[in-house]
Amino acid sequence: MLHLLFLVPILPFCGFVVLALFGRWFDRRQVAAIGVGSIGLSALFALLVGFDFVIAPPAGDHFSQSLWTWINVGGFSPHIAFYLDSLSVIMILVVTVVGFLIHVYSAEYMEDEPDGYARFFACMNLFVGSMLTLVLADNLLLLYLGWEGVGLCSYLLIGFWYTDPANGRAARKAFIVTRIGDTALLVGLLLLFTKLGTLQIQPLMQLASERWVVGSSITVAAAGLLLGGALGKSAQLPLQTWLPDAMAGPTPVSALIHAATMVTAGVYLIARMNVLFTLSPVIQTTVAAVGAGTLILAGFSALTQRDIKRVLAYSTISQIGYMFLAVGVGAWSAAMFHFMTHAFFKALLFMAAGVIILGLHHEQDMFKMGGLRKQTPLVFWTFLAGSLSLAALPLVTAGFYSKDAILAGAWASDAGGRWLWAAGLGGALLTGLYTFRMVFLTFFGQVQTPFHLKPGLRLLLPLVVLAFLSIVAGFLDLPRTLGNQPWFSDFVHTSLPETKEIAGSVERNLQIVASLASIGGILLAYYFFLREPGFVRRLVMTPLGAALHRFWFVGWGFDWAYDNLIVGTYVRLARANRADVFDLPVRVIALINQAGHIVLSRTETGRLRWYATSVAFGAIVAVGIVVFVT
Amino acid sequence: MASIPMEQGLLLAGVLFVIGLTGVLVRRNIIFVLLSLEVMLNASGLAFIVAGYRWGQPDGQVLFLFVLTMAAAEVSVGLALVLQLHRVFKTLDVDVASRMRG
Amino acid sequence: MNAVYYISSVVAVVATVAAVTGLNAVHSLLYLIVSFLAVALIFFTLGAPVIAALEVIIYAGAIIVLFIFVVMILNLGDVAVEQEKRWTVGKMWVGPALLALVLMAELVYVLFQQTVHHLPGAGPIQPQDLGATLFGPYMLGVELASMVLLAGLVGAYHLGRRRQPDETAQESQEPVDAGARRQ
Numbered sequence: 001m002l003h004l005l006f007l008v009p010i011l012p013f014c015g016f017v018v019l020a021l022f023g024r025w026f027d028r029r030q031v032a033a034i035g036v037g038s039i040g041l042s043a044l045f046a047l048l049v050g051f052d053f054v055i056a057p058p059a060g061d062h063f064s065q066s067l068w069t070w071i072n073v074g075g076f077s078p079h080i081a082f083y084l085d086s087l088s089v090i091m092i093l094v095v096t097v098v099g100f101l102i103h104v105y106s107a108e109y110m111e112d113e114p115d116g117y118a119r120f121f122a123c124m125n126l127f128v129g130s131m132l133t134l135v136l137a138d139n140l141l142l143l144y145l146g147w148e149g150v151g152l153c154s155y156l157l158i159g160f161w162y163t164d165p166a167n168g169r170a171a172r173k174a175f176i177v178t179r180i181g182d183t184a185l186l187v188g189l190l191l192l193f194t195k196l197g198t199l200q201i202q203p204l205m206q207l208a209s210e211r212w213v214v215g216s217s218i219t220v221a222a223a224g225l226l227l228g229g230a231l232g233k234s235a236q237l238p239l240q241t242w243l244p245d246a247m248a249g250p251t252p253v254s255a256l257i258h259a260a261t262m263v264t265a266g267v268y269l270i271a272r273m274n275v276l277f278t279l280s281p282v283i284q285t286t287v288a289a290v291g292a293g294t295l296i297l298a299g300f301s302a303l304t305q306r307d308i309k310r311v312l313a314y315s316t317i318s319q320i321g322y323m324f325l326a327v328g329v330g331a332w333s334a335a336m337f338h339f340m341t342h343a344f345f346k347a348l349l350f351m352a353a354g355v356i357i358l359g360l361h362h363e364q365d366m367f368k369m370g371g372l373r374k375q376t377p378l379v380f381w382t383f384l385a386g387s388l389s390l391a392a393l394p395l396v397t398a399g400f401y402s403k404d405a406i407l408a409g410a411w412a413s414d415a416g417g418r419w420l421w422a423a424g425l426g427g428a429l430l431t432g433l434y435t436f437r438m439v440f441l442t443f444f445g446q447v448q449t450p451f452h453l454k455p456g457l458r459l460l461l462p463l464v465v466l467a468f469l470s471i472v473a474g475f476l477d478l479p480r481t482l483g484n485q486p487w488f489s490d491f492v493h494t495s496l497p498e499t500k501e502i503a504g505s506v507e508r509n510l511q512i513v514a515s516l517a518s519i520g521g522i523l524l525a526y527y528f529f530l531r532e533p534g535f536v537r538r539l540v541m542t543p544l545g546a547a548l549h550r551f552w553f554v555g556w557g558f559d560w561a562y563d564n565l566i567v568g569t570y571v572r573l574a575r576a577n578r579a580d581v582f583d584l585p586v587r588v589i590a591l592i593n594q595a596g597h598i599v600l601s602r603t604e605t606g607r608l609r610w611y612a613t614s615v616a617f618g619a620i621v622a623v624g625i626v627v628f629v630t
Numbered sequence: 631m632a633s634i635p636m637e638q639g640l641l642l643a644g645v646l647f648v649i650g651l652t653g654v655l656v657r658r659n660i661i662f663v664l665l666s667l668e669v670m671l672n673a674s675g676l677a678f679i680v681a682g683y684r685w686g687q688p689d690g691q692v693l694f695l696f697v698l699t700m701a702a703a704e705v706s707v708g709l710a711l712v713l714q715l716h717r718v719f720k721t722l723d724v725d726v727a728s729r730m731r732g
Numbered sequence: 733m734n735a736v737y738y739i740s741s742v743v744a745v746v747a748t749v750a751a752v753t754g755l756n757a758v759h760s761l762l763y764l765i766v767s768f769l770a771v772a773l774i775f776f777t778l779g780a781p782v783i784a785a786l787e788v789i790i791y792a793g794a795i796i797v798l799f800i801f802v803v804m805i806l807n808l809g810d811v812a813v814e815q816e817k818r819w820t821v822g823k824m825w826v827g828p829a830l831l832a833l834v835l836m837a838e839l840v841y842v843l844f845q846q847t848v849h850h851l852p853g854a855g856p857i858q859p860q861d862l863g864a865t866l867f868g869p870y871m872l873g874v875e876l877a878s879m880v881l882l883a884g885l886v887g888a889y890h891l892g893r894r895r896q897p898d899e900t901a902q903e904s905q906e907p908v909d910a911g912a913r914r915q
Contacts, residue, residue, distance in 0.1 A: 604730070604731060605728060605731060606727075606728030606729060606730045606731035607724070607725050607728050608663070608724045608725075608727070609654070609655055609656075609657075609658070609663075609724060609725070612654050612655055613655050613827070613828065613831070616651055616655060616828075616831055616835070617831060619835075620831060620834055620835050620838065623835070623838050624838055627838055627841060627842055631733060631777065631778070631779040631855060631856050632733035632734045632736065632737045632777040632778065633733075633734065634734060634737055634777075634778070637843045637844060639778070640839075640843055641839075641840070641843060642741045642744070642745075642774075644835075644836060644839040644840075644843075645745055645836070646744065646745065646748055646771075648832040648833075648835055648836050648839075649745070649748050649749055649752055649832075650748070650752070651828070651831070651832055651835070652752065652825070652828045652829055652831075652832045653751075653752035653753075655827075655828035655831070656820065656824055656825055656828050657752070657819075657820065658819040658820070659757070659812070659815075659816060659819065661757050661799070661802070661803060661806075662752070662754075662757070662760065662816075664799070665751065665752070665760060665761065665764060665799065666752055668764070668791075668795065668796075668799075669748055669751070669752065669764070669767070672767075672768065672771060672791065676771060676774065676775075679775055679778055679780050679783060680778060682780065682857070683778040683779055683780065686857075687857075687865075688857045688861045688862045688864075688865040688866075689865060689870075690780075691780050691782065691783045691857060691862055692862065692865050692866050692870050692873070694780075694783055695783070695786065695866065695877075696870075696873055696877055698786060698787075698790055698791060699877040699880060699881060700877070700880055701791070701795065702790065702794065702795055702881065702884065703880045703881050703883065703884025703885075704884070705795050705798060705799070706798065706884045706885070706887075706888035707884050707887045707888050707891065709798060709799065709802045709888070709892075710887065710888040710889075710890075710891035710892035711891055712802060712806075713802065713805065713806075713891075713892050714891055714892075716806055717894075722806070722808070722812075723819075
């Protein structure tokens with residue numbers, strides 16, 4: 001069954017081609033059938049392949065399938081080839097299954113769109129195809145192709161409602177900021193190719209581990225550049241500014257691209273190229289530090305947002321920070337586990353938020369919502385499930401198990417592990433706080449905007465499925481202290497390095513502390529946003545409170561800093577050079593000609609005697625030359 | 631026949647030529663310009679005669695005849711143009727006809 | 733003979749200077765006739781009697797007379813003399829005089845580089861020799877000279893023609909069209 005692997009990425013591309021070329025001649029039902037069906041088939045094949053891989057693992061725990069030779073020049077011949085190991089299996093399963101659910105959801109969500117239905121599904125299919133190419137790529141060039149493809153689709157889908165210039169700006173901002181990362185990644189690829197002679201991932205890592213010394217400058221350079229690429233795509237410090245603005249796109253786009261899949265591409269890259277990162281401890285520690293910093297920063301920002309989608313966006317940044325923290329401390333399986341659970345509950349939260357937004361006629365300000373618990377009970381319960389998983393409610397939610405694994409890994413790490421753990425813990429408290437602020441503001445209290453929608457099956461079924469997964473998926477990897485069934489970790493460790501273990505008692509203590517943090521966050525949210533909302537209101541009125549609120553609201557001033565320092569500097573330079581100094585050497589020639597013209601045209605006076613004088617003068621000079629010089 | 635060193639003859643021709651040149655460049659009345667031009671032509675003719683005298687051949691005189699012929703034709707056309715100039719511009723100022731300014 | 737030559741040359745130079753710097757057109761022309769007569773005498777002393785005669789007949793007798801005719805047609809009068817006074821101020825002579833002196837200097841330099849030659853006393857050139865040379869080797873030149881005269885004749889006639897009033901007006905207003913109109 002493994003040889004059917006190629007169908008997994010190919011089917012979405014086929015869907016894209018059909019919809020892009022012929023989309024306008026289909027009606028809505030057909031477009032939805034093709035768009036959702038292609039992902040559905042892809043998911044089916046992914047499940048079959050995954051099932052086959054798990055039940056009967058191939059030799060060496062990996063499977064390669066080469067379709068054709070892409071380029072063949074001077075000894076460099078990357079193929080269109082797919083590489084399947086446990087890491088890829090997890091990625092394709094999550095991408096296709098969650099993608100399928102989101103496509104089903106968007107078939108109904110986007111129904112009220114006047115036009116662009118086919119365009120939407122074409123872009124979504126292209127996205128899923130590119131993402132699958134990215135995660136299945138056997139060599140870094142094909143990975144880069146997928147990387148660029150998802151970036152393009154992100155741009156196309158953020159700016160889906162292109163008639164509003166603000167959406168175009170958001171799309172451009174996303175593209176340009178991730179471009180910075182992409183450039184770093186490209187330079188890294190070039191460096192790797194120059195130094196190691198190949199871009200095939202497994203041989204490359206083998207060569208690197210043989211030839212390069214741990215901690216040498218070449219490893220720092222290579223890993224650092226790859227990290228740059230990951231930072232852009234995954235919206236981590238300092239390239240995180242694009243993700244909150246990317247919420248300008250339709251909600252299914254936010255769910256699929258900016259929560260579940262594309263933004264995790266950076267984590268996947270680091271996990272896939274793990275050898276390079278372990279060869280450079282400096283960079284790996286940087287990864288962890290960046291993750292820790294980002295999760296705290298985004299957590300505070302999420303606390304002050306009014307738009308429900310922006311809360312979820314900052315939440316995504318924060319949770320990916322957890323994944324970066326995990327890979328930074330070498331807890332590879334924890335990172336992939338959190339990726340999976342995060343995909344489930346974040347997609348769920350986004351989709352549920354989408355139903356709310358639809359039902360409130362595109363009202364997204366939480367302070368204008370309220371009391372929706374009674375108005376849409378199903379949405380409420382699924383949203384609650386997702387929120388509890390996000391806040392990592394102990395024992396019953398998947399989020400708890402994945403977050404706990406990360407915190408344990410952080411504690412065990414050598415480089416500043418305690419600080420990283422403390423950051424993760426603080427982040428857990430913050431997560432509970434902002435998540436349930438969101439829940440209480442939206443679903444509890446007085447109804448301010450009534451809910452006017454009868455959600456259909458296509459909207460609700462994915463919510464239910466993902467809610468179920470948000471609870472149950474955690475049981476795939478029970479830690480030693482709670483059942484000791486590390487199926488997921490064992491599966492991941494067939495392709496990624498082992499994680500350092502810590503003592504059972506230590507782990508139990510850590511779990512207790514983490515549980516207290518998440519429950520504490522939820523309770524604090526209950527107190528501050530449901531029982532005594534006036535306290536927070538008064539707090540925000542104080543000078544310090546208002547300043548802090550403003551500072552966190554604008555994402556710690558990164559946008560302002562970039563606008564003034566980078567964009568502003570460039571604009572000032574361009575204005576200063578308005579006369580185009582660098583064009584001067586070329587224009588000087590023209591200017592000399594013009595000056596010469598002005599000077600010499602004075603000699604054309606039209607007067608006979610003047611001309612006669614010049615003739616005489618010329619004759620004298622000529623005679624003089626003949627007589628005196630020759 | 632006199633026995634004059636050729637250089638002195640040519641010197642005389644040069645002096646006359648230079649006087650004519652100065653007249654061409656300085657005078658503003660076109661009659662005087664043409665007049666000075668005739669002086670120059672005459673001076674160059676003198677130079678030819680002196681050269682023929684030095685070699686004892688009639689070639690110099692033949693060339694002087696040609697110069698004479700040309701001077702005659704040129705004067706007639708030039709004076710016709712002077713008449714036109716006077717008719718159009720009502721003046722003999724040579725600086726007036728400067729429409730081909732740059 | 734040498735004395736004749738030197739006296740004539742002085743006369744020629746003085747007369748030419750007077751002609752070129754004169755204010756009255758007719759006076760200048762008369763000075764010029766004197767200059768040409770002096771040059772004719774010089775020709776005679778240099779053994780070119782035929783040319784001397786031609787100089788007087790054609791140059792002084794026809795060309796300068798033509799000048800005088802035109803000046804009389806133009807009928808300039810005292811106004812012209814006043815005008816000339818204004819136009820030829822002393823300052824204007826400086827530049828051209830300088831150029832002239834430089835040219836003179838070059839000429840002198842060239843002439844007096846070699847040692848001075850004395851001339852063979854071959855005697856004046858006879859008209860027969862002149863005629864034989866003219867219609868012998870220089871036959872083509874004679875023909876071309878006659879063409880030049882023809883061109884001069886036709887050109888002078890055409891350019892000197894008194895035009896009709898409307899033609900003159902059109903001439904000065906539509907110089908570009910003129911060539912196309914007049915096939």
